[in-house]
Amino acid sequence: MLGLTQKDFLLLLVVVVLTLLAPIILNPFPVNSSLGQSFNAGYPALMQRFAIFGILVIGFNILFGLTGYLSFGHAAFLGVGSYAAVWMFKLLSFNIIPAIVLSVIVAGLFSIVIGYVSLRRSGIYFSILTLAFAQMSYALAYSVLTPLTNGETGLQVYPSDPQYLAAEGAPSAPHVFGLPMAESTTVYFGDWQFTFEIGYYLCALMLILAFYLSIRIFRSPFGMMLRAIKSNQTRMNYTGLNTKPYMLWAFIISGMYAGLAGGLLAAMDPLTGAERMYWTASGEIVVMAILGGVGTLIGPVVGSGVIKYLENIVSKINDNVLHGAFNALPDGLENVIIKIIHPFVGEGWQLTLGLLFMVVVIFLPGGLVQGGQRLGALFSRRSRNATAADRDAARQKPAE
Amino acid sequence: MDAIILQILNGLDKGSAYALIALGLTLIFGTLGVVNFAHGALFMIGAFCAVTMQRLLTLSHTVIDPSQTDFLGNPLQTKVPYLASVFGTEGAQALITWSVPLSIILVIPVMLFVGWAMERGLIKHFYKRPHADQILVTFGLAIVLQEIIRAIYGANPIQSPAPPMFSGSIDIGEYLGFQANAIVYPIWRLVYFAFSAVIIAAVFAFLQFTTFGMVVRAGMADRETVGMLGIDIDKRFTLMFGLAAAVAGLAGAMYAPIVSPNYHMGMDFLVLSFVVVVVGGMGSLPGAVFAGFLLGILQGFASMNEVKAVLPGIDQIVIYLVAIIILLTRPRGLMGRAGVMED
Amino acid sequence: MGILEVKGINKRFGGLQALGDVNLSIQENTVHAIIGPNGAGKSTLLNVLVGKLIPDSGSVMFDGQSVLGRKPYEIAQMGISRVFQTPEIFADLTVLENVLIPCFAKRDGAFRMHALEPVRHEREIGRQAETMLDEVNMLSKADVVASALSRGDKRRLEMAMCLVQEPRLMLLDEPTAGMARADTENTIALLKDIRRKRGITMAIIEHDMQVVFSLADRITVMAQGTPLVEGTPDRIKTDPKVREAYLGETQI
Ligand SMILES: Nc1ncnc2c1ncn2[C@@H]1O[C@H](COP(=O)(O)OP(=O)(O)OP(=O)(O)O)[C@@H](O)[C@H]1O
Numbered sequence: 001m002l003g004l005t006q007k008d009f010l011l012l013l014v015v016v017v018l019t020l021l022a023p024i025i026l027n028p029f030p031v032n033s034s035l036g037q038s039f040n041a042g043y044p045a046l047m048q049r050f051a052i053f054g055i056l057v058i059g060f061n062i063l064f065g066l067t068g069y070l071s072f073g074h075a076a077f078l079g080v081g082s083y084a085a086v087w088m089f090k091l092l093s094f095n096i097i098p099a100i101v102l103s104v105i106v107a108g109l110f111s112i113v114i115g116y117v118s119l120r121r122s123g124i125y126f127s128i129l130t131l132a133f134a135q136m137s138y139a140l141a142y143s144v145l146t147p148l149t150n151g152e153t154g155l156q157v158y159p160s161d162p163q164y165l166a167a168e169g170a171p172s173a174p175h176v177f178g179l180p181m182a183e184s185t186t187v188y189f190g191d192w193q194f195t196f197e198i199g200y201y202l203c204a205l206m207l208i209l210a211f212y213l214s215i216r217i218f219r220s221p222f223g224m225m226l227r228a229i230k231s232n233q234t235r236m237n238y239t240g241l242n243t244k245p246y247m248l249w250a251f252i253i254s255g256m257y258a259g260l261a262g263g264l265l266a267a268m269d270p271l272t273g274a275e276r277m278y279w280t281a282s283g284e285i286v287v288m289a290i291l292g293g294v295g296t297l298i299g300p301v302v303g304s305g306v307i308k309y310l311e312n313i314v315s316k317i318n319d320n321v322l323h324g325a326f327n328a329l330p331d332g333l334e335n336v337i338i339k340i341i342h343p344f345v346g347e348g349w350q351l352t353l354g355l356l357f358m359v360v361v362i363f364l365p366g367g368l369v370q371g372g373q374r375l376g377a378l379f380s381r382r383s384r385n386a387t388a389a390d391r392d393a394a395r396q397k398p399a400e
Numbered sequence: 401m402d403a404i405i406l407q408i409l410n411g412l413d414k415g416s417a418y419a420l421i422a423l424g425l426t427l428i429f430g431t432l433g434v435v436n437f438a439h440g441a442l443f444m445i446g447a448f449c450a451v452t453m454q455r456l457l458t459l460s461h462t463v464i465d466p467s468q469t470d471f472l473g474n475p476l477q478t479k480v481p482y483l484a485s486v487f488g489t490e491g492a493q494a495l496i497t498w499s500v501p502l503s504i505i506l507v508i509p510v511m512l513f514v515g516w517a518m519e520r521g522l523i524k525h526f527y528k529r530p531h532a533d534q535i536l537v538t539f540g541l542a543i544v545l546q547e548i549i550r551a552i553y554g555a556n557p558i559q560s561p562a563p564p565m566f567s568g569s570i571d572i573g574e575y576l577g578f579q580a581n582a583i584v585y586p587i588w589r590l591v592y593f594a595f596s597a598v599i600i601a602a603v604f605a606f607l608q609f610t611t612f613g614m615v616v617r618a619g620m621a622d623r624e625t626v627g628m629l630g631i632d633i634d635k636r637f638t639l640m641f642g643l644a645a646a647v648a649g650l651a652g653a654m655y656a657p658i659v660s661p662n663y664h665m666g667m668d669f670l671v672l673s674f675v676v677v678v679v680g681g682m683g684s685l686p687g688a689v690f691a692g693f694l695l696g697i698l699q700g701f702a703s704m705n706e707v708k709a710v711l712p713g714i715d716q717i718v719i720y721l722v723a724i725i726i727l728l729t730r731p732r733g734l735m736g737r738a739g740v741m742e743d
Numbered sequence: 744m745g746i747l748e749v750k751g752i753n754k755r756f757g758g759l760q761a762l763g764d765v766n767l768s769i770q771e772n773t774v775h776a777i778i779g780p781n782g783a784g785k786s787t788l789l790n791v792l793v794g795k796l797i798p799d800s801g802s803v804m805f806d807g808q809s810v811l812g813r814k815p816y817e818i819a820q821m822g823i824s825r826v827f828q829t830p831e832i833f834a835d836l837t838v839l840e841n842v843l844i845p846c847f848a849k850r851d852g853a854f855r856m857h858a859l860e861p862v863r864h865e866r867e868i869g870r871q872a873e874t875m876l877d878e879v880n881m882l883s884k885a886d887v888v889a890s891a892l893s894r895g896d897k898r899r900l901e902m903a904m905c906l907v908q909e910p911r912l913m914l915l916d917e918p919t920a921g922m923a924r925a926d927t928e929n930t931i932a933l934l935k936d937i938r939r940k941r942g943i944t945m946a947i948i949e950h951d952m953q954v955v956f957s958l959a960d961r962i963t964v965m966a967q968g969t970p971l972v973e974g975t976p977d978r979i980k981t982d983p984k985v986r987e988a989y990l991g992e993t994q995i
């Protein structure tokens with residue numbers, strides 16, 4: 001269906017259902033319960049981030065996952081996309097369609113330049129070149145390019161901006177043809193509360209499209225060529241294939257994905273700054289990809305979702321929350337436990353992230369998806385007393 | 401002319417730091433074949449050793465002086481450093497102002513230990529893994545280390561002044577026969593430069609003139625052959641890691657008066673040091689040192705107003721620009737061997 | 744006029760004359776073995792032929808077109824295929840994918856952007872690949888990841904990858920080096936089979952005389968960067984110069 005195998009179609013279907021129902025699924029606890037306040041994630045601002053970073057990492061995965069070329073400067077494309085979108089808001093109107101289109105185009109052009117140069121080297125040299133380009137972009141955005149980027153203040157839309165195409169009475173915030181991004185409906189269901197927002201659904205739609213496209217790319221001859229490049233460039237050459245254009249296309253496509261993500265970030269909140277391009281932001285993209293599972297289809301969505309969720313949850317936890325959670329324990333023990341947990345939550349979220357990252361790279365190089373598959377294989381073997389054929393299949397099939 | 405000399409001097413202290421970090425990175429890469437993204441964190445830990453030294457020296461106990469009262473009429477409580485009981489009040493004060501240089505005695509054992517623990521506990525398991533995995537796991541470690549430091553010392557930079565003798569500036573211009581105040585330069589930066597020169601010389605002498613160093617150099621050139629000679633190269637390489645960590649730590653500790661230690665200084669220096677390594681040539685020790693100073697000085701020049709007037713923003717990007725040009729025209733860097741780590 | 748004409752090739756590495764005035768002509772539909780002691784320059788010559796090394800002087804004509812100055816992938820597209828001493832395959836891909844890739848390279852050339860149609864919709868190419876796998880008796884392993892194959896199977900897979908492109912000339916650098924006797928026998932059988940069924944021209948570098956004499960139509964003996972003698976296997980066996988320079992120590 002849709003040019004997909006049954007299995008891929010099912011995967012797509014799962015993603016579609018999960019994203020569309022996210023406002024419900026991610027709010028499993030009553031809104032005013034303490035669990036709800038700590039663990040509910042079904043509010044628009046956070047769900048938008050799930051979707052947007054999902055798109056970003058899906059694109060990154062087309063480059064790193066398929067070809068093995070580790071770009072350490074991918075946030076540059078995200079940043080460029082955001083700048084392009086905000087400029088469209090300033091010049092044309094708050095309609096997000098031209099903004100997003102331009103984001104993708106500009107990021108694509110930008111990645112042609114950076115890709116063409118960086119891809120002349122491989123391995124760690126490629127990583128350093130991309131890192132150098134991204135840092136350069138970051139530094140320039142702060143200094144010389146201030147007329148374009150508004151420097152440290154960040155680029156935003158002012159009432160004095162021309163907005164040549166703005167229609168009479170159009171919303172003074174991002175919208176699609178008059179439908180404001182921020183418009184939402186809230187449904188109450190006893191103590192539960194679910195918010196459905198236009199902005200989130202736009203991001204969700206884009207995520208689904210991006211995901212569908214990535215399945216098609218993975219299964220295409222182009223995707224196969226990219227995996228072959230990762231596997232053995234020498235053989236590629238002696239088979240009569242020119243790896244350069246394949247690599248460049250992979251780079252451009254993943255740059256355009258990042259541009260789309262950047263455009264959407266701006267569409268949700270029409271301002272942007274250079275810090276979006278800083279190299280730790282690029283590092284975060286890598287972390288998400290690795291955590292989910294590099295080279296797998298669903299990995300990027302899982303990885304970005306888990307990181308953004310944990311970031312949100314863990315960084316919200318403070319000592320009060322902890323005292324609430326461990327109330328039942330004797331005071332002495334309670335205090336000890338809280339002392340132990342304290343450095344890892346709230347402000348210490350980054351520490352948890354770093355540890356999580358190390359644990360994954362050390363013990364689970366295939367990321368959560370592969371970990372899940374291994375667990376699944378373990379259980380099915382136990383329960384079904386798997387035949388040799390099953391085990392072979394598990395060994396032969398690369399992670400999906 | 402005086403402006404040029406000033407810019408060269410301005411490049412020296414940054415260049416010294418780049419050179420020391422890049423030297424350690426290269427030692428680790430050359431001996432162990434590992435790309436260590438946590439090396440900047442080692443530099444940062446060194447800087448915090450200086451902070452710790454200061455805190456250790458100022459550890460105090462409270463003395464109650466019944467003969468005096470504070471403004472509330474209670475007996476006066478004063479904090480007296482433990483040191484004072486050994487060195488007297490004045491002696492203790494003098495020692496405390498010297499806490500940055502004194503921290504060297506703390507840095508060396510701490511960093512040797514940290515390096516050893518890192519290598520045995522983590523890096524060892526990554527020798528056979530792809531370079532991308534090494535980058536990733538050390539990147540994760542760098543985040544962890546920097547967050548631990550932040551949890552302990554907080555997010556704000558901590559001032560760590562140089563000893564009074566070396567704080568302040570001197571007018572070098574006058575010595576060289578220029579006008580007064582043409583070249584005014586902070587003394588501590590000169591000290592830092594001299595210090596790094598000594599460290600660099602020591603590392604090279606160590607590699608050049610000791611049997612240990614000879615084996616390590618041979619191992620860098622051709623690990624397998626040395627291994628076949630029955631020399632336990634691994635143990636020495638572990639020690640090399642400790643040594644590289646100590647060099648980074650020393651660089652960081654002495655840098656504390658120049659940039660107040662903060663938890664993200666390691667990451668800031670890491671990226672640039674990597675660029676330095678690549679420009680110098682992956683695996684080349686002289687290349688690392690040379691490129692460190694070169695890029696530091698280039699950055700100094702690019703910060704001159706005359707240069708910025710012609711090429712606005714050049715000071716921000718000159719290092720990256722040089723790196724890109726070098727990587728494209730001379731992939732093995734200024735002094736590197738061909739084919740190192742091409743994939 | 745041979746399909747491959749090598750004229751006056753020189754190649755120096757610093758002070759070492761690795762190839763000195765090499766002339767060689769390989770006729771269509773023959774198996775041409777190149778033998779010689781270690782360091783004779785055989786691999787260097789091969790690397791010149793596939794575009795990996797650029798000679799200091801001389802010319803290499805393949806089917807009337809110059810090869811020199813072209814990139815390895817361009818030369819491969821001209822119809823020269825190469826088998827390596829240790830098989831170069833796509834270890835992370837399945838056996839079937841390994842064969843599909845050269846099929847695409849043959850049909851679409853060095854680059855084509857088809858990023859949306861799934862591979863499995865390319866029925867014709869799929870059939871080609873499966874036929875090829877069947878021919879080398881590997882169809883049952885089509886879905887196995889190539890890294891899991893035995894060494895002999897990897898060699899067979901690599902041959903299949905070359906053959907499916909229907910090259911006009913196949914270059915093999917020590918295809919049996921380091922192999923156990925049984926594997927060597929298998930490889931000889933495989934090469935004979937290829938030759939019988941397809942009549943592909945082959946240039947083969949080999950130290951194992953059993954392999955050489957059971958396959959070659961012509962033999963060139965190289966020493967110190969220059970061809971010493973060329974002739975039929977029978978002539979080479981009896982040539983006193985060869986016996987002296989090379990075969991002296993070898994039992995035939
Ligand atoms: N890239 C290179 N740089 C320098 N010298 C080289 C290079 N490649 C080969 N040589 C030298 O050229 C000479 C010929 O080497 P070549 O590999 O062609 O020999 P060969 O006939 O294939 O030997 P063998 O039977 O051992 O494979 C040798 O002395 C070798 O050391």
Ligand SMILES: [Mg+2]
Binds near residue numbers: 785786787
């Ligand atoms: Mg050879």
